[in-house]
Amino acid sequence: MIPPAAPRADGDELVVPPADLRRAAVSSWLGSALEYMDFTLYTLAAALVFGPLFFPEQSPAVALIASFGVYGSGFLIRPVGGLFFGRVGDRHGRKVVLIATLAMMGLATAGIGLLPTYAQIGVWAPLLLTVLRLVQGFGAGAELAGASLLMVESAPKHKRGFFGSVVAMGTNSGIFLATVLWLSLSQMPKEQFMSWGWRVPFLLSLVTTFVALYLRTSVKESPVFEELRRRREAQKHEAEHGSVWRDVAKAKKPFLLSLAIRVSENGAVYLVKGFLVGYTASTLGLAGSVATTGVMIGTVIGFATVPLFGKLSDRYGRRPVFLAFAVFQLLFAVPALALIHTENPVIIAIVFAVFVGGPLPNLYGVESPWLVEMFGAKHRYTFMSTVKEVGAVLSGGLAPILTAGVMAAAAPAWWPIAVIMLAYAAIGVLGAWLAPETKDRDLSAEADAC
Numbered sequence: 179m180i181p182p183a184a185p186r187a188d189g190d191e192l193v194v195p196p197a198d199l200r201r202a203a204v205s206s207w208l209g210s211a212l213e214y215m216d217f218t219l220y221t222l223a224a225a226l227v228f229g230p231l232f233f234p235e236q237s238p239a240v241a242l243i244a245s246f247g248v249y250g251s252g253f254l255i256r257p258v259g260g261l262f263f264g265r266v267g268d269r270h271g272r273k274v275v276l277i278a279t280l281a282m283m284g285l286a287t288a289g290i291g292l293l294p295t296y297a298q299i300g301v302w303a304p305l306l307l308t309v310l311r312l313v314q315g316f317g318a319g320a321e322l323a324g325a326s327l328l329m330v331e332s333a334p335k336h337k338r339g340f341f342g343s344v345v346a347m348g349t350n351s352g353i354f355l356a357t358v359l360w361l362s363l364s365q366m367p368k369e370q371f372m373s374w375g376w377r378v379p380f381l382l383s384l385v386t387t388f389v390a391l392y393l394r395t396s397v398k399e400s401p402v403f404e405e406l407r408r409r410r411e412a413q414k415h416e417a418e419h420g421s422v423w424r425d426v427a428k429a430k431k432p433f434l435l436s437l438a439i440r441v442s443e444n445g446a447v448y449l450v451k452g453f454l455v456g457y458t459a460s461t462l463g464l465a466g467s468v469a470t471t472g473v474m475i476g477t478v479i480g481f482a483t484v485p486l487f488g489k490l491s492d493r494y495g496r497r498p499v500f501l502a503f504a505v506f507q508l509l510f511a512v513p514a515l516a517l518i519h520t521e522n523p524v525i526i527a528i529v530f531a532v533f534v535g536g537p538l539p540n541l542y543g544v545e546s547p548w549l550v551e552m553f554g555a556k557h558r559y560t561f562m563s564t565v566k567e568v569g570a571v572l573s574g575g576l577a578p579i580l581t582a583g584v585m586a587a588a589a590p591a592w593w594p595i596a597v598i599m600l601a602y603a604a605i606g607v608l609g610a611w612l613a614p615e616t617k618d619r620d621l622s623a624e625a626d627a628c
Contacts, residue, residue, distance in 0.1 A: 194332045198398045202332050203344045205397050206325035208390035209280050210348030211355065212383060213321050216287045216314055218356035219379050221452070227376045231295045232304045248308050252315030253571055259319025260563035267324060267559035272400045276324045280394060282317030284387025286310045291380025323563035330550040331402035331621055336492055339617065342547030343488030346539050347481065354477045357470065402621045406555045429561060432552045432626045435613040439500065439548065440569030442606025443541040446507055448574040449599055450533045453581050454518070462521055472527035476534025483535060484543045495615045496548035503537040504606035511599040515592055541606070551616035554624040577602065
């Protein structure tokens with residue numbers, strides 16, 4: 179039976195009822211919030227909790243490395259999850275994948291909060307921690323791409339930038355919630371915090387998971403995918419299962435341009451929120467609350483700037499808005515590091531607030547609809563999730579390690595940090611400059627944008 183065509187407006191645009199669009203927006207927001215809450219909680223716990231509780235026989239330095247090694251394993255599996263679930267999403271729909279990925283991430287995160295420690299079950303504790311981190315990473319590999327797809331494919335053409343930015347709002351929410359919970363609980367007596375207090379934020383993620391799952395089960399499938407499925411069945415088009423590699427060969431240009439955009443945006447996030455936060459404490463010897471305060475202020479600012487610039491991208495286009503922030507990062511990198519090295523806590527907090535409230539969330543907010551529009555409907559989920567997760571490995575996984583290695587070789591100079599930040603920003607400027615404008619693109623078209 180051929181599914182009915184998705185409802186249409188007076189023109190060719192696919193239309194979703196407002197109530198369904200709101201439900202999709204909230205579920206996408208909660209899903210991306212959960213992913214970044216997981217990421218932030220694990221990062222905080224790796225530095226303070228996982229070493230002594232799961233790797234107690236190692237020295238503190240080795241235990242910290244082991245904790246982040248487990249964290250890195252989740253990064254390495256994400257492209258595999260992205261490719262697997264991307265193929266499922268292109269064949270069977272966005273909704274089924276988003277339900278599966280959300281359940282995997284939420285249950286794995288809660289599972290970490292329930293784990294026995296090394297003192298209780300020995301070597302099984304770090305092994306189970308690694309397994310749960312791999313499950314988290316495998317599910318997360320398609321979550322952000324799928325949330326962006328569902329929102330942008332469901333939104334009216336003239337509001338795709340605004341609704342696409344909802345996913346960036348979710349990442350802001352997840353980071354903010356995790357940071358507030360962790361800072362609050364860390365005020366407990368140390369023995370209580372190490373015994374059970376650290377588990378509370380992981381277990382509370384179940385609340386977000388269940389609410390988001392409830393909403394996602396009632397969300398309508400993307401109208402773009404329904405149109406594609408109707409077209410396939412009407413044409414008896416079954417060859418798509420074996421044609422992905424031919425489409426990969428044709429999609430080299432949009433894939434590489436999208437990868438440049440993703441690498442630049444994601445590299446900046448991990449350099450600022452990851453490396454520079456640790457650098458101010460470990461190398462400059464400042465209190466950890468200095469950078470954290472700036473991050474929290476910037477996160478609050480981001481709640482206002484992200485929808486604003488999402489709307490501006492609907493009016494003026496994805497390309498000029500992304501370019502403006504990429505150029506800002508290029509120009510701000512050296513002054514920012516010079517200001518950080520004044521070691522003035524107020525100035526440092528302002529630098530982090532500017533980064534976290536300005537370019538970091540807004541580059542992602544514009545990237546979210548732009549990458550959806552870059553690819554044709556046929557293999558959009560596969561290509562987009564692959565771009566996002568390969569880009570995350572090349573930036574989120576590589577950037578902090580590369581920066582730490584170069585800095586160690588050139589210590590005590592800070593210019594290598596600036597060079598790497600400039601390089602990632604330049605990649606974004608080049609990719610955005612060469613990429614096409616897509617804000618008025620027909621998402622049901624099977625051809626790529628360039």
